Amino acid sequence: MNKPCIICVAITGSLPTKANNPAVPITVTEQVESTQAAFEAGAVICHAHVRNDDQTPTSDPEKFSALKEELKKHCPGMIIQFSTGGRSGAGKERGGMLPLKPDMASLTVGSNNFPTRIYENSPQLVDWLAEEMHVNDVLPEIEAFDLSHIFKAAAMHKDGRLPKKPYVQFVMGVKNAMPVDKDVFDFYIKTTKRLLPNADWCAAGIGAGQYVVNEWCVSAGGHARTGLEDNVRLDKKTLAPSNAALVQRVTELCDKYERPVADFVQARNMLGLPNAV
């Protein structure tokens, strides 16, 4: 159990605002400050969305470009992952930042329900996003909101649409999608190992499920995702003071289960990313 644990910090997301937690970073400057503290606390992947000044989500490539430049300056070596999620745009707009060539981008390979709407990922859009990632040499993080998404990713890996070493993230705890459920979590791991034996995996728990899922991941040898995108609280009564505070509690779990926290060189090696920064 001494495999280093890669910690991803999802700094902003599309939903939480300053009204939910004043520590949610909105402007690029705030995002960079928050990420730098999280990086110092042990996170080596920054999963990022960008926002307009009024806090609404956007897919504006110029914002993504500014964020990438600043992160490279202030967090050298950190793995930059952009979201192509569906709350900040529609259709191909969601992949408009991929020519910026971030290290990674999220890729949801199928549709499911969200709390108040459908999270629509048509086969055609999934293929287009995967191809854009391929031509721009971007490593996809495959988001599995459902068991069928693991099968879909395996089919795409097999036929060459996802040629890189797969990195799969199970997302649990979104209302109307897959709940935080240990039996399902265990079956996701088993299925990923069976269909994608060379994959690394991690999981994100949303809301109160975040810490539970963090512990399941660390104890089962996977990687972990935390951050204010998924959860703005330390517990029912306490807001998380920062992204770094959420990262800190994952590093404590790593200590508990005797997992070293991966530095960016180890993380890049495990994910098959170049070390040049």
Ligand SMILES: [Zn+2]
């Ligand atoms: Zn996200």
